[in-house]
Amino acid sequence: DSGVTQTPKHLITATGQRVTLRCSPRSGDLSVYWYQQSLDQGLQFLIQYYNGEERAKGNILERFSAQQFPDLHSELNLSSLELGDSALYFCASSAPTGGEKLFFGSGTQLSVL
Amino acid sequence: GENVEQHPSTLSVQEGDSAVIKCTYSDSASNYFPWYKQELGKRPQLIIDIRSNVGEKKDQRIAVTLNKTAKHFSLHITETQPEDSAVYFCAAPDDKIIFGKGTRLHILP
Numbered sequence: 749d750s751g752v753t754q755t756p757k758h759l760i761t762a763t764g765q766r767v768t769l770r771c772s773p774r775s776g777d778l779s780v781y782w783y784q785q786s787l788d789q790g791l792q793f794l795i796q797y798y799n800g801e802e803r804a805k806g807n808i809l810e811r812f813s814a815q816q817f818p819d820l821h822s823e824l825n826l827s828s829l830e831l832g833d834s835a836l837y838f839c840a841s842s843a844p845t846g847g848e849k850l851f852f853g854s855g856t857q858l859s860v861l
Numbered sequence: 862g863e864n865v866e867q868h869p870s871t872l873s874v875q876e877g878d879s880a881v882i883k884c885t886y887s888d889s890a891s892n893y894f895p896w897y898k899q900e901l902g903k904r905p906q907l908i909i910d911i912r913s914n915v916g917e918k919k920d921q922r923i924a925v926t927l928n929k930t931a932k933h934f935s936l937h938i939t940e941t942q943p944e945d946s947a948v949y950f951c952a953a954p955d956d957k958i959i960f961g962k963g964t965r966l967h968i969l970p
Contacts, residue, residue: 750904781958790962791905791950804957838904848893848954852904 751775754839754853762861766827769856773820773841779803780822781842781850782814786835797822829860864888865953867961874941875969882964885933886953894927894934897950897960905950909936941968 751774761767773780782794793806797816808814811829816822826833836857840850864887874880884894895910911918911925911934918925922941927934934953938945946968951961 750906783960791960793957793959796957806957806959848958849895849907849910850897850905850958852906854904 750851750853752839752841752851752853754837754856756856757854758857758859760859760861761829763829763831765829765860766825767829767858769824769826769837769839769858771822771824771839771841771853773822773839774843774851776843777841777851778820778844779842780816780820781840782808782822782824783838783840784835785838785855786832789835791838794824826858831860834858834860865951865959865961867951867964869964870962871965871967873967873969876941876943878941880936880938880941880945880966882936882949882951882966883933884935884951884953884961885931887932888953888955889932890955891953893954894925895952895954896923896925896936897952898947899950899963900947908949938966941966943968943970 753772755770778799781796783791794808795814796804800816811827814824836855838855840852866885892913897905898908899905909925922939924937948963948965950963
């Protein structure tokens with residue numbers, strides 16, 4: 749167990765809908781990262797937050813947004829869902845110092861039907 | 862860094878043989894080079910990492926070597942075992958942590 753908690757584990761929804769994925773980082777970690785992993789694909793970096801502020805942005809679609817709250821948990825919002833958004837979404841956190849080492853959650857499997 | 866190329870995409874080796882996976886990066890500012898292992902249906906987990914002031918690091922059957930001049934680093938797995946079958950990802954973080962596309966390693970009996 750990495751200490752990073754993601755909910756829900758599975759999510760099934762329809763095209764056009766909106767969903768929210770939640771992540772709680774390890775105790776003491778300030779950074780949260782979101783990655784998308786499609787079938788047989790690599791880990792696509794979406795966005796990073798550090799202590800509530802956006803730190804870095806990857807190829808995140810405009811239909812997607814994220815935030816990190818004062819208690820350091822983070823939410824990834826996906827709207828106007830398309831079939832191609834079906835993927836495994838991972839959240840990871842890293843320590844305040846030496847923070848390049850990532851600890852991943854178990855992921856949220858999103859299926860858009 | 863922004864661009865990390867990983868080769869090969871798939872690798873099959875006989876159990877007991879060695880496996881080598883290579884990553885090439887573009888950002889000279891990168892100074893930390895991790896390797897992650899993702900078993901089927903599981904989360905990626907860090908297995909070994911190296912910093913730029915070191916040329917090689919070993920941990921039992923796995924090792925990472927770094928050539929900063931050529932901007933590449935490699936994962937070496939010796940005496941491969943069935944449990945080494947997984948997808949391996951490299952990264953060369955700078956302001957973002959971008960991963961290579963992954964290498965699917967198959968250990969053949």
